[in-house]
Amino acid sequence: THFGFKTVATTEKASKVAQVFHSVAAKYDLMNDLMSFGIHRVWKRFTIDCSGVRRGQKVLDLAGGTGDLAAKFSRIVGEQGEVVLADINDSMLKIGREKLRNLGVIGNINYVQANAEALPFPDNHFDCITIAFGLRNVTDKDKALRSMYRVLKPGGRLLVLEFSKPLLEPLNKAYDAYSFHILPKIGELVAHDSESYRYLAESIRMHPDQETLKSMMDDAGFENTTYFNLTGGIVALHRGYKF
């Protein structure tokens, strides 16, 4: 049946994603710096600056992986605040927890293994949710966006940092060539895993563009949704509010 087919396809994507992140976890941070020439740090800084998060607030860093955003939020919200680093993959969570402990991030942070499509948190709980380079790996993105909306407080906001569509065609072509030909080679050399980085290139090409993601957020209930193009639209930061 149609339903049966969808279930099989869904499981296949989820297990592919699981396999990819179990495989890359140990080299994840190094690869991020190499593949983006360190620019991912600037994209993440911009996300923090746009979050409006203050001392004492509750933040969910979803698909948080090795915890770059969670570490920054932990410092901002302070002792009275709360940060949850949630990820579906226990290898990524483990590396994230070790890294943050070594950085001295303790006390106001919790680690939760969770699927973005069915968040195990109460309604109206978080002031802010971030999902950085995570949404494109989620099988049912609409379901995940609705789940995020549910656990946000009224007045809270969602920030989605994700690869998007380069604004200019020449950049688009150059970027495609880079991601399909060079990324898998870096993956092979550094992590002995070209397959995972081929998946990465494919998942970037398949991901909804700026306007499509904005409509998806609107459909999930978010209001005042806007986006900022970063690095010529290679990446976009979408922000929407729950009122």
Ligand code: SAM
């Ligand atoms: N946010 C981190 C960053 O920006 O460096 C990690 C991003 S990493 C590219 C994507 C993460 O999404 C992986 O850690 C993966 O396990 C997680 N992920 C994939 N599907 C997920 C899902 N359905 N629910 C929660 N996390 C998921």
